[in-house]
Amino acid sequence: MKNPVRASLLVTCLVDLFYPEIGVAIVKLLRRLGVAVDFPPGQTCCGLPLFNSGYHEEAARVARRMIPIFSGSEHVVVPSGSCAWMIKKEYPGLVGDDPAVGSQARTMAERTHELSQFLVKVLGVTRLETDFRGRVTYHDSCHLLRGLGESQSPRTLLGGLPGVELVELPGADECCGFGGSFSVRFPEVSTSILDKKIANIEKTGAGCVVACDAGCLMQMSGGLSRKGSPVKSLHLAQILSGSDPS
Amino acid sequence: MTASPRFGERAAVALKDAFLQEALEIATTKFIGLRKDSFAGFPEGEGLRDQARAIKEATLQKLDHYLEQVADNVERLGGHVHWAATAEEARETILGLCRDRGVKMAVKSKSMATEEIELNEALERAGVTPIETDLGEYIIQLAHEKPSHIIAPAIHKTKGQVADLFSRELNERFAADPEVLTAAARKELRQKFLQADMGITGANFAVADTGTVVLVTNEGNGRMVTSLPRIHVAVMGIEKVIPSMTDLMVFLAILARSATGQKLSVYTTLVRGPRRSGEVDGPEEFHLILMDNGRSRQIAGALREALYCLRCGACLNVCPVYRQIGGHAYGETYPGPIGILLTAMLKGDRAVKDLAHASSLCGACQEVCPVGIDIPRMLIALRHRLDRERIAPLGERLMFRIFGRVLASPALFRLGAALGRLAQRPFVRDGRLRSLPLLFGRWTRSRDLPPLARRTFSERWKDLA
Numbered sequence: 289m290k291n292p293v294r295a296s297l298l299v300t301c302l303v304d305l306f307y308p309e310i311g312v313a314i315v316k317l318l319r320r321l322g323v324a325v326d327f328p329p330g331q332t333c334c335g336l337p338l339f340n341s342g343y344h345e346e347a348a349r350v351a352r353r354m355i356p357i358f359s360g361s362e363h364v365v366v367p368s369g370s371c372a373w374m375i376k377k378e379y380p381g382l383v384g385d386d387p388a389v390g391s392q393a394r395t396m397a398e399r400t401h402e403l404s405q406f407l408v409k410v411l412g413v414t415r416l417e418t419d420f421r422g423r424v425t426y427h428d429s430c431h432l433l434r435g436l437g438e439s440q441s442p443r444t445l446l447g448g449l450p451g452v453e454l455v456e457l458p459g460a461d462e463c464c465g466f467g468g469s470f471s472v473r474f475p476e477v478s479t480s481i482l483d484k485k486i487a488n489i490e491k492t493g494a495g496c497v498v499a500c501d502a503g504c505l506m507q508m509s510g511g512l513s514r515k516g517s518p519v520k521s522l523h524l525a526q527i528l529s530g531s532d533p534s
Numbered sequence: 535m536t537a538s539p540r541f542g543e544r545a546a547v548a549l550k551d552a553f554l555q556e557a558l559e560i561a562t563t564k565f566i567g568l569r570k571d572s573f574a575g576f577p578e579g580e581g582l583r584d585q586a587r588a589i590k591e592a593t594l595q596k597l598d599h600y601l602e603q604v605a606d607n608v609e610r611l612g613g614h615v616h617w618a619a620t621a622e623e624a625r626e627t628i629l630g631l632c633r634d635r636g637v638k639m640a641v642k643s644k645s646m647a648t649e650e651i652e653l654n655e656a657l658e659r660a661g662v663t664p665i666e667t668d669l670g671e672y673i674i675q676l677a678h679e680k681p682s683h684i685i686a687p688a689i690h691k692t693k694g695q696v697a698d699l700f701s702r703e704l705n706e707r708f709a710a711d712p713e714v715l716t717a718a719a720r721k722e723l724r725q726k727f728l729q730a731d732m733g734i735t736g737a738n739f740a741v742a743d744t745g746t747v748v749l750v751t752n753e754g755n756g757r758m759v760t761s762l763p764r765i766h767v768a769v770m771g772i773e774k775v776i777p778s779m780t781d782l783m784v785f786l787a788i789l790a791r792s793a794t795g796q797k798l799s800v801y802t803t804l805v806r807g808p809r810r811s812g813e814v815d816g817p818e819e820f821h822l823i824l825m826d827n828g829r830s831r832q833i834a835g836a837l838r839e840a841l842y843c844l845r846c847g848a849c850l851n852v853c854p855v856y857r858q859i860g861g862h863a864y865g866e867t868y869p870g871p872i873g874i875l876l877t878a879m880l881k882g883d884r885a886v887k888d889l890a891h892a893s894s895l896c897g898a899c900q901e902v903c904p905v906g907i908d909i910p911r912m913l914i915a916l917r918h919r920l921d922r923e924r925i926a927p928l929g930e931r932l933m934f935r936i937f938g939r940v941l942a943s944p945a946l947f948r949l950g951a952a953l954g955r956l957a958q959r960p961f962v963r964d965g966r967l968r969s970l971p972l973l974f975g976r977w978t979r980s981r982d983l984p985p986l987a988r989r990t991f992s993e994r995w996k997d998l999a
């Protein structure tokens with residue numbers, strides 16, 4: 289194949305630190321699709337946790353560091369609706385006036401794609417093969433759904449997998465209660481929102497709940513495992529790339 | 535003086551209240567469904583929402599002009615206009631009218647503006663009996679409580695609780711049947727309408743070019759309050775003025791749909807001044823109180839969009855936080871996500887030190903808001919101000935400064951991860967963290983946490999490259 293699509297992985301802090309297997313799954317998946325994947329060194333976090341808590345100067349400092357790292361990238365692929373939203377929707381406003389990185393921020397915003405959107409809208413993939421088998425349900429992450437307006441791409445990908453039965457989650461578009469620092473500022477409220485989500489997941493009879501954001505996964509798996517539930521929670525990339533590459 | 539309990543504590547209490555949980559779940563789910571269905575069959579809805587937002591935006595830019603216009607027109611129609619810069623001025627105006635006109639009893643229709651100025655308490659202190667005539671407000675008044683929802687003040691009560699309350703307060707046993715309870719309230723209230731000297735309402739809109747005050751209600755009590763007593767006083771925040779009747783049509787088409795899923799509310803009452811000669815009903819006097827109370831200073835500020843709010847309550851119904859804890863836990867007149875912004879607007883940023891964070895920023899509020907208010911963005915802006923104004927706790931500000939340094943430096947980031955891996959060691963059980971000390975305990979109290987991976991993705995990349 290000549291001129292393969294080139295994509296840089298922005299792995300996000302949660303995946304880097306807690307869920308490296310999601311990153312591995314993405315690399316394998318993209319390579320299988322003929323994408324030339326690179327991982328620019330020096331990445332930390334997109335700065336969203338700082339930004340959402342109101343620490344905008346701190347978030348801007350992080351952004352000013354992250355932006356040049358990806359200045360040479362054709363596409364930036366992000367396995368998180370929240371982080372993709374931060375880069376696409378907030379970076380330009382946060383550092384847009386900065387003479388050094390302002391225009392780079394706008395370019396990066398255009399070139400950044402959340403993983404499912406990259407697969408469906410950039411690569412045009414809808415049918416994939418996987419050795420994952422079973423019934424799954426899909427939780428819409430708030431920033432992907434309402435921030436980036438995406439509900440279809442992940443469902444298209446999951447629905448196109450032979451051997452995977454996708455069942456709709458009641459209240460799929462309702463928040464899981466994570467909300468970053470919200471989850472530790474008001475743990476009782478956060479957990480009671482989560483309880484509702486878990487009850488809905490269990491209603492579907494699925495063996496696995498899928499999401500496109502490590503934050504939601506951390507929250508949902510935290511609740512499921514505390515309750516001793518057999519339901520697993522996996523990132524979309526893990527289902528798509530098949531057998532657990534950890 | 536005892537400090538009022540903080541938001542987190544009030545919320546925790548609400549979460550343990552089984553009645554509240556039942557009532558909230560039923561009511562909010564119902565409202566969400568009704569709204570959704572109503573817009574599903576209304577393809578023009580989206581366009582009208584954009585239009586409504588644009589009208590609000592444009593009106594605010596010339597607010598002075600429209601306020602003067604509405605005042606002129608109300609006066610031309612024989613009404614009186616009072617300007618109130620603060621809640622206190624608004625209260626004093628009404629109390630003054632009561633004194634001068636010998637008012638002993640006032641009937642009220644549902645109004646958040648009068649809640650905002652705590653009018654009932656002031657009237658009682660002055661020897662005037664306020665009677666709430668909206669069923670929900672009537673329930674709340676009997677129970678000596680505050681509304682917990684913008685349009686459904688008694689949403690936190692189950693019908694069983696209301697039956698018990700009525701049975702106790704009205705000395706008669708009532709069944710937990712909404713029809714029976716409504717009939718009981720109606721019987722009690724009928725007399726009051728005839729006795730009252732003053733009717734007090736809020737206003738959903740005031741139309742500048744006609745001087746019309748518009749009330750949107752469902753029970754007909756609003757119409758009685760505005761027409762039976764000899765004096766009608768309407769209390770309105772200055773942001774409620776709209777330019778014309780054409781604009782009103784845009785708002786009416788989406789307001790009830792957003793609030794209750796109705797095409798139109800049962801009653802849309804248009805008030806134009808007092809009774810004129812030859813007319814058979816209506817009050818002898820009409821007073822419009824135009825209240826600022828912190829609003830105008832936001833017109834050019836970060837919270838500007840909150841002034842577009844129609845008080846439909848849709849954002850409360852879909853808010854995952856509100857749905858779990860109800861309105862009282864917010865501890866302010868205006869609950870829910872928009873309530874946080876309104877509280878900051880009316881009382882200053884210090885009042886929302888905790889509340890500004892009482893949102894997961896999920897965006898469900900903005901999605902349903904008939905005027906598309908970007909509530910999450912403004913909550914973030916508010917949090918930013920709390921840091922800048924040094925209202926956020928010092929410990930938190932320090933922590934985020936350090937956190938910011940760490941995230942801005944790959945070396946510190948790697949060091950943090952390495953230290954975290956060491957520190958977590960004694961706590962890992964079956965590949966999970968089930969109980970952690972300090973701040974982390976706030977997570978693990980009710981949820982497991984995955985441990986930091988033995989090797990980060992950055993470290994594993996070398997094997998993949």
Ligand code: SF4
Nearest residue numbers: 843844846847849903
């Ligand atoms: S913010 Fe929007 S949704 Fe919420 S009450 Fe106001 S108008 Fe309704």
